[in-house]
Amino acid sequence: xxxxxxxxxxxxxxxxxxxxxxxxxxxxxxxxxxxxxxxxxxxxxxxxxxxxxxxxxxxxxxxxxxxxxxxxxxxxxxxxxxxxxxxxxxxxxxxxxxxxxxxxxxxxxxxxxxxxxxxxxxxxxxxxxxxxxxxxxxxxxxxxxxxxxxxxxxxxxxxxxxxxxxxxxxxxxxxxxxxxxxxxxxxxxxxxxxxxxxxxxxxxxxxxxxxxxxxxxxxxxxxxxxxxxxxxxxxxxxxxxxxxxxxxxxxxxxxxxxxxxxxxxxxxxxxxxxxxxxxxxxxxxxxxxxxxxxxxxxxxxxxxxxxxxxxxxxxxxxxxxxxxxxxxxxxxxxxxxxxxxxxxxxxxxxxxx
Numbered sequence: 001x002x003x004x005x006x007x008x009x010x011x012x013x014x015x016x017x018x019x020x021x022x023x024x025x026x027x028x029x030x031x032x033x034x035x036x037x038x039x040x041x042x043x044x045x046x047x048x049x050x051x052x053x054x055x056x057x058x059x060x061x062x063x064x065x066x067x068x069x070x071x072x073x074x075x076x077x078x079x080x081x082x083x084x085x086x087x088x089x090x091x092x093x094x095x096x097x098x099x100x101x102x103x104x105x106x107x108x109x110x111x112x113x114x115x116x117x118x119x120x121x122x123x124x125x126x127x128x129x130x131x132x133x134x135x136x137x138x139x140x141x142x143x144x145x146x147x148x149x150x151x152x153x154x155x156x157x158x159x160x161x162x163x164x165x166x167x168x169x170x171x172x173x174x175x176x177x178x179x180x181x182x183x184x185x186x187x188x189x190x191x192x193x194x195x196x197x198x199x200x201x202x203x204x205x206x207x208x209x210x211x212x213x214x215x216x217x218x219x220x221x222x223x224x225x226x227x228x229x230x231x232x233x234x235x236x237x238x239x240x241x242x243x244x245x246x247x248x249x250x251x252x253x254x255x256x257x258x259x260x261x262x263x264x265x266x267x268x269x270x271x272x273x274x275x276x277x278x279x280x281x282x283x284x285x286x287x288x289x290x291x292x293x294x295x296x297x298x299x300x301x302x303x304x305x306x307x308x309x310x311x312x313x314x315x316x317x318x319x320x321x322x323x324x325x326x327x328x329x330x331x332x333x334x335x336x337x338x339x340x341x342x343x344x345x346x347x348x349x350x351x352x353x
Contacts, residue, residue: 006129006209006334008351009107012080012158014047019073019081020136022056023066024088024115027137029059031179035085038141042083045140045151046158051079063090067097070119074103081158086137087114087244092220094118100126109158111330113323114244117213120333121221124211125228129334131157131350132213132240133322142176143188147327156350157330166320166346168194169327174278174292175245176326192289194276195296197319199341200304206270206315207338210331212240214323216248219256222263231264238337239266242275242323243299247284250298254306261310271315271339273346274303275323315339320346 012018020039022028028035035057039050053069055061073079095118103126110116110123110130123130133139134157139150149169156164171191177184211234212218218241221227243253260266277299279292287295300318307316317339322329329348331337336349 006124006127007104007107008129008335009109011109011161011351011353012048014159016048016080017051017078018042018048018083018158019079020050020052020056020083020085021069021073022061022085023070023094023112023119024084024091025086026055026057026059026061027086028057031137032057033185034137034141034179037185038136041140041146042136045146046155048081048158056085063093064097067094070094071099071102074106074108077106079108081108082110084112084116084135086135087112087116087214089115091115091118092224095122095226098122103128111154111157114214115217117217118221120213121226121228124334129332131330132210132333133328133330138176139326139328142179142184144186149327149329153330153350159353161351161353163347163349166329166331166348168197168319169321170194172276172321172325172327174280174325175282178282195293195319197317197344198300198304199315199317199344201308201316202313203341205338205340205342206238207336208236208238208270209334210238210240210337211334213242213333215241215243215253215256216246218260222260227265231268234265235268236270237268238271238273238339239269240273240275240322240331240337241303243277244324245278245281245283247278247281247295250302253299254302257303257306258309261306266307266310266314269311269314271317271337272303272307273320273337273339274300274318276319276321276325278324315341317346
C-alpha cells in the first residue's frame with residue numbers, strides 16, 4: 001500500500017443532498033435539456049437530491065468563482081457528495097483557490113474524470129480519497145438509459161460501498177450522438193465489440209491504493225509541479241491512466257510515460273492499469289474499424305514497453321473501461337484496487353457504507 005494515509009469520506013444515504021458542480025467546463029449552460037435529464041436520472045439511480053450552485057450552469061464563471069462553489073459544497077453539512085457535470089481544459093487554474101483545511105473538516109465523496117484529475121490529485125495530496133469516473137452530462141444525461149456498470153459503481157462510490165469485480169461490458173463507444181442533436185437524449189451511437197484485455201509484467205497478485213487519471217492532465221500536473229509527495233509515497237500503489245477525446249498518438253503517450261518513469265514514479269508501483277482509449281472523436285473525425293483497432297494496439301504496446309523499461313515486476317493491464325469510452329466504470333481514487341494476473345481479475349474496494 002502507498003505510504004500516504006487517505007481519509008475515506010463517509011457514504012451518503014438515499015434522500016441526502018449531492019452537489020452537482022462544473023469545476024471545469026459548464027456544459028449545462030449550453031445543453032440544458034441533457035442536464036435536466038441527467039438530474040432526473042441521478043435521483044432515480046441513487047435516491048440522492050441534486051443541488052446546483054451558481055456556476056453549475058454559468059458559461060463565463062471564473063476559476064475563483066468555480067473554486068468558491070466547490071468550497072461552499074464542502075462547507076455545507078447537508079451536502080453529502082459532489083459530482084462533476086463534465087471535464088474541460090482549465091481546472092488547473094481552479095486549484096490554487098481551494099482551501100484544504102475546509103475540505104478536510106468534512107470530507108465528502110467527489111466523483112469526476114478527465115480534467116477533474118486536477119481535483120482528484122489535489123484531494124489525494126491532502127489526504128482525501130475520491131472516485132475517478134463519471135459525469136452527469138456524458139454518463140447520466142445522454143442516451144436512452146444509464147449503463148449498468150456505471151450505475152452500479154456510481155452507487156458504490158456514493159452510497160453502497162463494498163467490493164466489485166471490474167468486468168468487460170463487451171461493447172464500447174468512443175463518443176455519443178452530438179448534443180445539439182435531439183437524438184442525443186434518446187439514442188446511443190452504434191457500439192462495437194470490445195477485445196480482451198491485455199495483461200503483462202508481473203505474475204503475482206497485487207493490491208494497492210490508486211493514483212493517476214487522464215494522461216493529458218497528469219502531464220500538466222507534473223509540469224506545474226503539483227504531484228504532492230516524493231516518489232516513495234507511491235510504494236505499492238496502482239497507477240491508472242487513460243487518454244481523452246484528443247486521441248493522442250502512441251509516441252506522445254510513450255514520451256509522457258517515459259517522463260513519469262524518469263521522475264521515479266514508476267519504480268515503486270505494484271501495478272499499472274490503462275483504460276480502453278477512444279480511438280476516434282468528433283474532433284479527430286471518423287476512422288475505420290481497422291484504424292481504431294490499430295490505434296488501440298499501438299497505444300497498448302507503447303504503455304507496456306515504457307512501463308517495463310522502469311518496472312518489470314509491475315502488473316500491467318490494458319483495456320478496462322474507466323476513461324473516455326462508454327460504458328464506463330467509476331473507480332476508487334486513493335482506494336484499494338486488486339489485480340490477479342493468474343485469474344485475470346480486477347477488484348475495486350469502494351469502502352464501507
